[in-house]
Amino acid sequence: MSAVDTQYDTYQNPFNSRYCSKEMKYVFSPRNRFSTWRQLWINLAESERELGLEGITEDALKQMKDHVQIQDAEFETAAIEEKRRRHDVMAHVHTFGLAAPAAAGIIHWGATSCYVTDNADQIFLRDALNLLLPELAAVIQRLSKFAKEFRSLPCLGYTHGQAAQLVTVGKRATIWIEDLLDDLHNLEHARDRLLGKFRGTKGTTGTQASFLAIFNGDHDKVKKLDELVTQKAGFTGAARSTTQTYSRKIDVDVMHALSSFGCTAQRIGGDIRHLAMLKEDEEPFEADQIGSSAMAYKRNPMRSERLCSLGRYLANIGANAEQTYATQWLERSLDDSAIRRLVLPEGFLAADACLILLNNISSGIVINKAILKQRIDAELPFMATENFIMALVGKGGSRQDAHEHIRVLSHQAGAVVKQEGRPNDLIERIRNDKFFEPIHGELETLMDPATFIGRSPEIVDDVIEFDVKPALEKYKDALAKIGDADLKV
Template identity: 60%
Template sequence: MSSSEFDVYQSPLNTRYCSTEMKHLFSARKRFSTWRKLWTWLAEAEQELGINISNEALEQLRAHQTITDQELADAAVEEKRRRHDVMAHVHVYGQTCPAAAPIIHLGATSCYVTDNADFIVSTQLTQISLTLSLGQPAQLTTVGKRMCLFITDLLMDLENFEHAKKSLLSWFRGCKGTTGTQASFLQIFQGQHELVERLDQLVTEKAGFHKAFTITSQTYTRKVDTNIINYLGEFGATCERIGGDIRRLAAMKEMEEPFEKDQIGSSAMAYKRNPMRSERLCSLGRHLQCLTQNGLTNYAAQWFERSLDDSANRRITLPEAFLTADACLILLDNISNGLVVYEKVIASRVAAELPFMATENIIMALARHDVSRQESHEEIRVLSHQAAAVVKNEGGQNDLIERIKRTPFFAPILDELDGLLNPSSFTGRAPQQVEKFITEEVDKALEPYKIDVRCIPFQS
């Protein structure tokens, strides 16, 4: 990083949290190179349908689809002068490809490149994205079952991402002209409607999409953005929930996220092991949830065929939504791969609370010996409060079981107490549920992703 870069604001999403792949997809080179591909596809399709475009023009367009550093700098200068980003890039591309200069952007409106590029990038973004109680002792569960609660929600998010990917591939803005009427293209093709429709179809196919919207305004409907950002916002809520529970479990010393050998938890308190990854996950997840409102209001605020008051907002919101989701995914992967479970701490806490949890089992056992449930309940209620007082007021151990053993009322079930206090008898079918869930749902959902996406060459 050059010294000048330290003098201007840098988004933490860019400098700290996100993957190189995701940052590349939102780079200026990726955006404007995609515009060049769209202009090339448009020119190719127009030539195929009879418009007088030379082969030399197409060869130049194809040879310069990836924008250079110098061209990016030139376009920035042009944009300051012209106050129009698309026309600045049309100008620079035309200087680089002089034979094609007269036909670049022929019949198109700015949203031909801006909106269609958003669709193209969003499909790649979704591909990357694909790759507990009220705080009171209650019925026991297992660590595995609790993790499966997290996974259940993540599978729902995965299903949302899959749906978003399929939806994006099913629709493209295509070639619709200034207000979506295709009037400019109809003029180019001298009133031949079938050629205008064929042009729309050809460009859509060249871009890798199944079909284009039949009806658009100058833009594709911003409801598309709303749906995608809402899915990402739901994922953000999942992340905050998971991170919050891991933080609570860390506070109880039952579970801990990865903590590196030389990691510092606090500048003041050397002993601290702050769950910084989970805290960051909660923070970014919360930010991601908040971005959903931008998508909704950008859609709702549109006027007629289009108004430009969504433009600046979308330039921030769409990248931040995907970049934040990417950062959350990196954190989830890091946390889950290094999660530590402290079994002895859990066992100690279970032992401390188990006598209270076992009271219902004891009442049921007495009922099998024809002892009134009301009487059993009252006897246990009195002893439970006495044992709780020892714990709360004296800092002692839970001695409820010892009190039960000393009380004649419970004599009929004393030889059953050990069995009634077996922790595994309180977890129900949790182990079996986990096994079924993993084999029948999780493994099947992850089957398409067995190839490590990090091993696939990244396409610019």
């Protein structure tokens, strides 16, 4: 062991050291947490004074506002007090009182601990969602640009892991885009619902009894206090009935939206990895990047692999919120505390990390057009057989006879590919078969890949015009400021 503890002697959460943005890390940082507590105490005292409570002076409010940002030295003061009192909120009431002595007697007046802890958590959820949403919109915008660029570029479609009818590179990207648009909607819905369900000033068991006491039984003032504190926190409404805490059902809904996005991240990363395995695409690869420590030629899809890994973690995090909500007892139990300190920040940090990766990947996907053509050429003769049959019938031939001739030649060509490892020679066999002589001059046209992609280009256009544009309109100012994501490692 090192004689002196350093950052290298203590476990480091990879979200902090490797994967996440400084903005998201700050939302859940100790400084933001305890400074937010202080702002909530200011909001409470200010509102109580506005409603006529005596003893809350202008000087007290000024001192509180002058010290709303907790300073480095105060963390140590609070830590010493918490060790002594075994109560984090009261440790910070004491610490804030030292910084604002004129307010020491009125800080936390009428409140329970959850006034600051729960209201602050809801603020963090809101702020974290507001960070994620523009970043998700940016990924959708980048993938839309990619889809438009390759709207008409044919490629093999795959069902059951096997070659199927052709699609286009752009059409495939719209599948990802549609799912990400669902995630955008889910996160917006979770944020908007949260904005109307602030905990506010509800007291120890949700009855507001302590506030009714300090306002001498004036119900209207107690209701007004709840409204004022809610408005000052930037929320549109407060829940009418709570326990000591806000309902952990809110955490469930927020974490479900994040977990659903984690599934999407896995899906997109998996698709890109499969296509990279087939050499059809490649994720961005930097000039000095090393793909493998042993195999120097390799270009491993490390970004997409990391995306799948973090997406998998995120997809499973919602179960913790579900179980925490389900096991709450009556007006409150504290078995939710430790787990929420882990689950809520890490859910958002994982989502933030996935979005950084998606931003980076979608900004530089490489499409290997020669490989796409090679794979199409290997499979298209089989796919074109129906066109050949229809063309023969159109010239007066028998469908049954045409089908039998095609079946025989297709199996022969398939054996050449599978058993001898040689190129697909079905077209050559058709050219040499007199039965197909009526359509020999049409074979190239009948095998044009562009005739096999259906409405793929038009589907790309419709998705961008009718789904993407309306969804991203509200983010246009933010999108103008978001650049390409740069990975830390």
